[in-house]
Amino acid sequence: MPWYQYLSYFLGGAFVSNAIPHFVSGMMGRSFQSPFATPSGKGLSSSTVNVLWGAFNAAVGYLLIYRVGNFDIRAAADAGTAGLGALLMAIFAARTFGRFHGGFPATQ
Numbered sequence: 001m002p003w004y005q006y007l008s009y010f011l012g013g014a015f016v017s018n019a020i021p022h023f024v025s026g027m028m029g030r031s032f033q034s035p036f037a038t039p040s041g042k043g044l045s046s047s048t049v050n051v052l053w054g055a056f057n058a059a060v061g062y063l064l065i066y067r068v069g070n071f072d073i074r075a076a077a078d079a080g081t082a083g084l085g086a087l088l089m090a091i092f093a094a095r096t097f098g099r100f101h102g103g104f105p106a107t108q
Contacts, residue, residue: 005069006081012064013085015057021093023054033097041096 025032026047034053037043045053065071065082072078 001069001077006077008064008068009071009078009081010085012061012066012068013082013087014089015061015064016082017086017089018093019054019057019061021054021097022050022057026051026054 022032022034026049029047030050031044031046032050033041033043034045034050035041036049036053037045071082
């Protein structure tokens, strides 16, 4: 399989992982950080913006995973690559946004 398909699956997993907190926060009616807030990534965006941003991330993730190459969820390399992208995005988000929500100590 060409290398760019694995890159696509990795990035697709990251986009799907990023969709979850935005979509869920928005559905719960809660504000959450997004690229559209002021300052970007630190300020809060409305719940509607977060639902839309989460849906966009899910759509991009879908396109990257299922429309590039022949993704097979039963193939360890395919699923593992997408899963690794999702895991690394989740860790990045936890460390980045944890300081705003009490999950990670603020740097001084």
